[in-house]
Amino acid sequence: MPLRDLLLVLLVVSIWGVNFVFIRWGVEDVPPLFMTGLRYLAAALPAVFFVRRPDVPLATLVGYGLAIGVAQFGLLFMAISLGMPSGLASLIMQLQAFFTFALAFVFLGExxxxxxxxxxxxxFAGIAVIALERLELHVLLPLLMCVASAFFWGLSNIIIKKTGRVDMFSFVVWSSLVPPVPLFALSMLVEGPGPVIDGLTRISGLGLASIAFNGYAATLIGFGLWSVLLSRYPASTIAPFSLLVPVAGMISAGLLLGETVTGLEIWGSALVFAGLMVNVFGPRLSIRTRGA
Known part of the structure; x- marks a missing residue:
């Protein structure tokens, strides 16, 4: 891989890792469901006026938008708002890899x-270790919401796999039109108009930066560059770099938010990361061993 493309893939994983910090800053100003809707509004506008609609059924766009926008990121933003550490959330979200192949087994016969x-x-043993010191409902709930968010990420991956070859940048832009309306409606019902109006009138510079970074950097630039890299190289070459997302997430959360981790969180995180390493590199090592 040329140095230029290596720097691009490192840029993407860094953006996605740092994005968890921007989520924290955003939900400190605006209620999480409404903030999630603003993220997707920014991702859709004005890009949708300049990007051709992907050649996929409307039901596919709607299903993907609901799974990844309303369910995945709605739950993630709520979990971080309720106290889930941003760095730890960036790691737990990588459970999507396991949910993806489990759902592929059920729905695609893989x-x-x-x-x-x-x-x-x-x-998942690592998740259990992390949960040991989060048995009180007010700290266990954000953890469970984060795990559920990873599940819906896996579900959105299955929608993509069933769709087949598609222009991912166009797909992301047009599917971003789906989440805002249901998210804003849910926000009015769950969070109430008062907190939303108060948050919008008092939003800080970091809150505005959160909307911009989530909508443009993490969604459009991140997915756009990732799709370009996937078009140039096999998925087996690009996918392992996603393991660096929680590394970037934890480092940025420590530096920018002052987050610290407990002993159990370190052990649990190490187990989660080890499980991801086995999933990504295990088959390759087995093939090389047999070849040797």
Whole structure:
């Protein structure tokens, strides 16, 4: 891989990691569901006027928008708003890899190899370790919401797999039209108009930066560059770089938010990361060992 493309892929994983910090800044100003809607409004406008609509059924766009926008990011923003550490959230979200192959087994008939099973067992053992000191409902709930968010990320991946070859940048832009209306409606019902109006009238510079960074940097630039890289290289070459997202997330959360991790969180995070490593690199090592 040329140095230019290596720098691009490192830029994307850094953007996605730092984005968890921007989410924290955003939900400190504006209620999380409404903030999620603003994220997707920014991602859709004005890009939708300049990008051709992807050649996919409307139901696919709507289903993907609901899964990734309303469910995945709605739950993630709410979890961080309720106290889920941003750095830890960036790691737990990578459970989407295990949910993806489990859902692919159920809906697409894909086989699960032993490395996926072993990796999932190790990773979810790590989640159990992290949960040991979060048994009170007010701290356990954000953790469970984050795990559920990863599940819906996996579900959105299945929608993409069933769609087949598609211009991902166009797909992301047009599917971003879906989440704002249901998210704003849910926000009015759950969070209430008072907190929303108060948040919007008192929003800080960091809050505005959160909307811009989430909508343009993390969504359009991130997914746009990622799709370009996937078009140039095999997925097996690009996908392992996603393991750097929680690294960037935890480092940026420590530097910018002053987040610290407890002993159990360190051990649990190490297990989750080890499970992801087994899932990504296990099959390759097995093939090389057999070849040797």
């Amino acid at each position: 086989r699960i190899n032993r490395f996926q099973s072993i990796g999932a067992s190790i990773a």
